[in-house]
Amino acid sequence: MKNIYKWFHRLIFLLLTFTIPFVTHAQVKNPDIGFYFANGDCSPAVVQFVNKSSMSYDTTKIQFKWYLDNSSDPFFIGYMPESKIFQKGFYHLRVETDSAGFMKGSSYQTFEVKGAPTGFMPGNKTQFCPGEEITFQMNEPVNFIEWDFGDNDPFAKNRNQSYAPHVYQNAGIYYVRVKFESQCGYDSLKQEIVISPTAKPTVDAFAKGDWNVCLNDEVSFMTNGKYKTYNWNFGDGTSSALPYPAHAYSTVKQYAVVLTATNICGQSGTDTVKLNIVNNQQAWANFNWWFERNSCPNSPVHFDSHSNGIYKWEFGDGGTSNLRSPVNNFTDTGRYTVKLTVTNGCGSSATKSETVFVSYDPNVMAPPADFNMHSEFDYNQDSKDGMHMDTVKVCPGTRIFFENYSWDDFTNKYAWNFGDGSTSGLKNAEHVYTTPGVYNVTFKVSNNCGNSNVMSKPIKVDPGLKPMSFLRSVPQNICPGEQVYFFDNENDPERSRNKYSIFFGDGSQLLNLTKNTDTTMQTLATHVYSDAGTYNYKFKVTNICGNSDSISGVINVQNNAAKVPFYYVDNSTTSHQEGMEDWSKKRYFSDNKVVIPVKWDNWPGTDSIISAFFWWGKFDPVNPDGNGEPAGKVSIKVKNIINNGTDTIVAFVPYDPVASDSFGLAVAWFCNHYQMQGQKAFTVPMNAMGAPVKAIKINPGTTTNLQTLVLLPTLSPAPAPHHPSEAGRANY
Incomplete structure (x- = not known):
C-alpha cells in the first residue's frame, strides 16, 4: 500500500510540473508589432519597427525573433530592433516569440518602399535597324515624362508619351535620355541604343496562361518588339504570319511552338514556347x-x-x-x-x-496649365520651336491659336476662358476677337482626380497695330531688260491677309495684291525695266487693321557690261545646310572676298586656331547672344600670332540679297577645339572712332580688305558662335 501511495504522489508531482508551462503557453498572445517610415516611404527609407506586446502581457521571459521575407535567420533577436534603411521593393516582416522552448507565437506585416524607375524598354545597348520603329516605354507608371532620343530630331513626336515610338534613320550609337516625375520626385535615366544595318533581333516569344492547356482552348501568343515578318510554327502542321496570333489544339500532346521573326535589315531571330495539351485540367479563375x-x-x-x-x-x-x-x-x-x-x-x-x-486621390497632381498662343499670321511660330508667346498683339478679326502644353493625359479636362464671354473645352483652341481691348485668357486643366491648375496670359486687340513686314527688292542694279523681284521676306502673302501695292517708278503699278503673282520665284511681283535710267519705286503694305507701312528705293538700270549679274539658284543640286557653312573657299564668281588680318599680343596658346564667324545682316558685340546662329565660318591655325605677328583669314561671303546685303563678323580663338571665354576671346572690326563695326556691305565679285583686328578689352562676354563639337572651356 505504501508503494502505491508513493507512486501516486510522484505521478501528481510530474503532472503539475508539466502542466504549469502548458497553461502559461495557452495564455500567450501573438506579438503586437508594427512599423512606420521615419523619413517617408521613398527609397532609401528609414523604417522604425514597433513592438507593443508589453502593453498586453508580460514579456520579460519571452524571446522575440525578427525576420525579413523568407529568411530562416533573424536579423534581430530582442524586444525591438533599431531602425533600418531599406531600398525600393516589397518586404515581409515576421516576428516569432518563444519562451523557454514551450510558448510560441508569430505576427506578420508587409510594407513597400517606393522608388523611381530604374530602367526603360528597350534595354541598354539593344540593337535595331535604321528605319525600324522602336517603342520606348517606362517600366513603371510616372506622372510626367520627357524623352530625348539622342538624334537631335527637332520634329520628333511622342516626347511626352509613356509609350513613345521613334525611328532612327542613320546607323550609329544613340544615348536616349528620359526625364520623369515619379511618386518619389523628379529623376532621369540614360541608356544606349545601337542602330546598325546588321542588327540581329533578340526575339522573345510568350504564351499567355499555364503550360497545361485544355483541348480546343485558344492560346494567345505574343512577342516583344515589331518586326517586318513573323512565322509562328505551332508544331501541329499549322502556322501564322500574325504578330500576335491565337491557336487551339485538337490533340492531346506536348508541342514546341517556334517563332522566327525577321527585321527590316533581313536578319532573323528565333524563340520557342512549349505547351502541354491535356483533357483533364481543372479550371482556375485567378x-x-x-x-x-x-x-x-x-x-x-x-x-x-x-x-x-x-x-x-x-x-x-x-x-x-x-x-x-x-x-x-x-x-x-x-x-x-x-x-x-x-x-x-x-x-x-x-x-x-x-x-x-x-476613390479621389488628392495626391495625384494635375498637369501644369502651360500654353502658347500665336496669331494666324505667325505661321513661323511653330510649337516645335519651343517659343512661348506670353503676350500677343493683333488686329480685330485676327484668328488666334491656343496650343496646350500640359501633359498629354486622356483623362484631362480643359477649360479656356477668352475674357470676352467666350469659352472652349477643346484641348487646343482658336478664337477671334472683334472688339479692341485687352483680354485675359485663362486656361484651366483638370485631371480625373478633381485636381487642377490655371494659367493666364493677356492679349491686346489693337486697331492701330502697324504691319509686321520686311519688304525687299532685288537686285537694285541691273541692265536694261532684266528683272527686279519684289517680295515680303516676313510674311506669306496668301496667309497674312495683307494687301500690297507697288509703284515701280516707270509709270506702271500693281495695287492691292493679296498673293504672289510670280509663282515660279514666289514673289509678289517680278518687274522688267526696259530702258536705262534711274527709277524711284515705292513698296507699300496694308494690314487688316487698315494701317500701312512702306519702303522707297532706287533701281539703277545701266548699260554696264562689268556689272555682276544676279542669280537665284534653287534645284535638286542646291545645298541647304542647317547651321554654319564653310566660307573658306570660293563657290561663285559673285562671292565677296573678305581679307581679315588678326593680331593678338601676348597670345596665351601654343597649338590653337582662330575662327571668323559671319552673320547675315550684322553682329552686335554688346549683345552677343542676341545675334542668332552664324551663317558661315572660316578657321585657320595660328602661325604668326604666337610670335606677336599677324595671321590672315580669307573668307568668301556669298552674295545673297534675299538673305541680306550686309554681314557682321566676329573672330574668336580656340585651343584644341575648345572655345575660349571672356573678354580676350574674341574681336570685331572697329571704325576710326574706336566703335565696333556691326555691319559690312557686301560687294559682289570684289575684294574687301579689313583693317587689322585686335583685342577688344572693354567688351564682354565672348559670343558663342560655336559648332557643337567645339563647345566647352580650355584651362590655361
Missing part, C-alpha cells in the same frame, strides 16, 4: 487587375485572366465582357466587386471575385 493611371474615376482599369478558356466578366457597375484582358472605366467612386467565371475546354468551370476601390 486574374490580375491594375489602374492604368490612378484610383480616381474614369481611370482605365485593366483586367487579365491567368488561364485559357471562355470568359465572363461582371464588373459590378453593370458592365460585362467576354474578353480575356478587358478594360473597364468606373465613372464614379465606390467599392466594386469584379467577378470572373472561366470555363475551359476540359469542361471545368471556376469563379473568382476581387474588390476594386475607386
Whole structure:
C-alpha cells in the first residue's frame, strides 16, 4: 500500500510540473508589432519597427525573433530592433516569440518602399535597324515624362508619351535620355541604343496562361518588339504570319511552338514556347487587375485572366465582357466587386471575385496649365520651336491659336476662358476677337482626380497695330531688260491677309495684291525695266487693321557690261545646310572676298586656331547672344600670332540679297577645339572712332580688305558662335 501511495504522489508531482508551462503557453498572445517610415516611404527609407506586446502581457521571459521575407535567420533577436534603411521593393516582416522552448507565437506585416524607375524598354545597348520603329516605354507608371532620343530630331513626336515610338534613320550609337516625375520626385535615366544595318533581333516569344492547356482552348501568343515578318510554327502542321496570333489544339500532346521573326535589315531571330495539351485540367479563375493611371474615376482599369478558356466578366457597375484582358472605366467612386467565371475546354468551370476601390486621390497632381498662343499670321511660330508667346498683339478679326502644353493625359479636362464671354473645352483652341481691348485668357486643366491648375496670359486687340513686314527688292542694279523681284521676306502673302501695292517708278503699278503673282520665284511681283535710267519705286503694305507701312528705293538700270549679274539658284543640286557653312573657299564668281588680318599680343596658346564667324545682316558685340546662329565660318591655325605677328583669314561671303546685303563678323580663338571665354576671346572690326563695326556691305565679285583686328578689352562676354563639337572651356 505504501508503494502505491508513493507512486501516486510522484505521478501528481510530474503532472503539475508539466502542466504549469502548458497553461502559461495557452495564455500567450501573438506579438503586437508594427512599423512606420521615419523619413517617408521613398527609397532609401528609414523604417522604425514597433513592438507593443508589453502593453498586453508580460514579456520579460519571452524571446522575440525578427525576420525579413523568407529568411530562416533573424536579423534581430530582442524586444525591438533599431531602425533600418531599406531600398525600393516589397518586404515581409515576421516576428516569432518563444519562451523557454514551450510558448510560441508569430505576427506578420508587409510594407513597400517606393522608388523611381530604374530602367526603360528597350534595354541598354539593344540593337535595331535604321528605319525600324522602336517603342520606348517606362517600366513603371510616372506622372510626367520627357524623352530625348539622342538624334537631335527637332520634329520628333511622342516626347511626352509613356509609350513613345521613334525611328532612327542613320546607323550609329544613340544615348536616349528620359526625364520623369515619379511618386518619389523628379529623376532621369540614360541608356544606349545601337542602330546598325546588321542588327540581329533578340526575339522573345510568350504564351499567355499555364503550360497545361485544355483541348480546343485558344492560346494567345505574343512577342516583344515589331518586326517586318513573323512565322509562328505551332508544331501541329499549322502556322501564322500574325504578330500576335491565337491557336487551339485538337490533340492531346506536348508541342514546341517556334517563332522566327525577321527585321527590316533581313536578319532573323528565333524563340520557342512549349505547351502541354491535356483533357483533364481543372479550371482556375485567378486574374490580375491594375489602374492604368490612378484610383480616381474614369481611370482605365485593366483586367487579365491567368488561364485559357471562355470568359465572363461582371464588373459590378453593370458592365460585362467576354474578353480575356478587358478594360473597364468606373465613372464614379465606390467599392466594386469584379467577378470572373472561366470555363475551359476540359469542361471545368471556376469563379473568382476581387474588390476594386475607386476613390479621389488628392495626391495625384494635375498637369501644369502651360500654353502658347500665336496669331494666324505667325505661321513661323511653330510649337516645335519651343517659343512661348506670353503676350500677343493683333488686329480685330485676327484668328488666334491656343496650343496646350500640359501633359498629354486622356483623362484631362480643359477649360479656356477668352475674357470676352467666350469659352472652349477643346484641348487646343482658336478664337477671334472683334472688339479692341485687352483680354485675359485663362486656361484651366483638370485631371480625373478633381485636381487642377490655371494659367493666364493677356492679349491686346489693337486697331492701330502697324504691319509686321520686311519688304525687299532685288537686285537694285541691273541692265536694261532684266528683272527686279519684289517680295515680303516676313510674311506669306496668301496667309497674312495683307494687301500690297507697288509703284515701280516707270509709270506702271500693281495695287492691292493679296498673293504672289510670280509663282515660279514666289514673289509678289517680278518687274522688267526696259530702258536705262534711274527709277524711284515705292513698296507699300496694308494690314487688316487698315494701317500701312512702306519702303522707297532706287533701281539703277545701266548699260554696264562689268556689272555682276544676279542669280537665284534653287534645284535638286542646291545645298541647304542647317547651321554654319564653310566660307573658306570660293563657290561663285559673285562671292565677296573678305581679307581679315588678326593680331593678338601676348597670345596665351601654343597649338590653337582662330575662327571668323559671319552673320547675315550684322553682329552686335554688346549683345552677343542676341545675334542668332552664324551663317558661315572660316578657321585657320595660328602661325604668326604666337610670335606677336599677324595671321590672315580669307573668307568668301556669298552674295545673297534675299538673305541680306550686309554681314557682321566676329573672330574668336580656340585651343584644341575648345572655345575660349571672356573678354580676350574674341574681336570685331572697329571704325576710326574706336566703335565696333556691326555691319559690312557686301560687294559682289570684289575684294574687301579689313583693317587689322585686335583685342577688344572693354567688351564682354565672348559670343558663342560655336559648332557643337567645339563647345566647352580650355584651362590655361
